[in-house]
Amino acid sequence: MLENYNIANAAFMAIGASKNGRKMFDVRDLIIYQQVRQIAMLQEKIDELQHRLDAMNEN
Template structure:
């Protein structure tokens, strides 16, 4: 840190992005690191996170750390109840979908590879829709099963009443 510039370590950037993609508040992450928003400014914090989460190398490293921490399983955001949050494993997996989450290399950003946040949101929504479709199918199977059970009970009741 100098009088006019704050320089963050790569390790700090990766940890911030990792936690941010898991749904934590950017301000909370900085506060936990001892950088209170009132000290460095909430707007500066938001800009830092916005810049770091569009840097492929930082997102890749955050995803790698997250994948290692979860034993390569990742965390299903729908199953964990954190619908609306993107886990780093999902971000890493999104690279495989025809590199959809990444746009062309931005020459205006010193050659850093950037991803389009809109594509990331679309990917997240596709994941949520798929999870919801699976849940609907499961509920339909349960309804079918319960309908069959109820019908069988009705037949048994009618048969018992007819024999009496």
């Protein structure tokens, strides 16, 4: 599983590539940003659930 910062770096690179030749951000950039936020939130939820499972298995 990718770490959040790796996903964020990939997103910023993608935004930079899609922004090439444009002065302002547009809908493409917003979509990329929203997808990255969703992925990061899901990863945090997975981590939380994994910690709960680990704690349950220890008891």
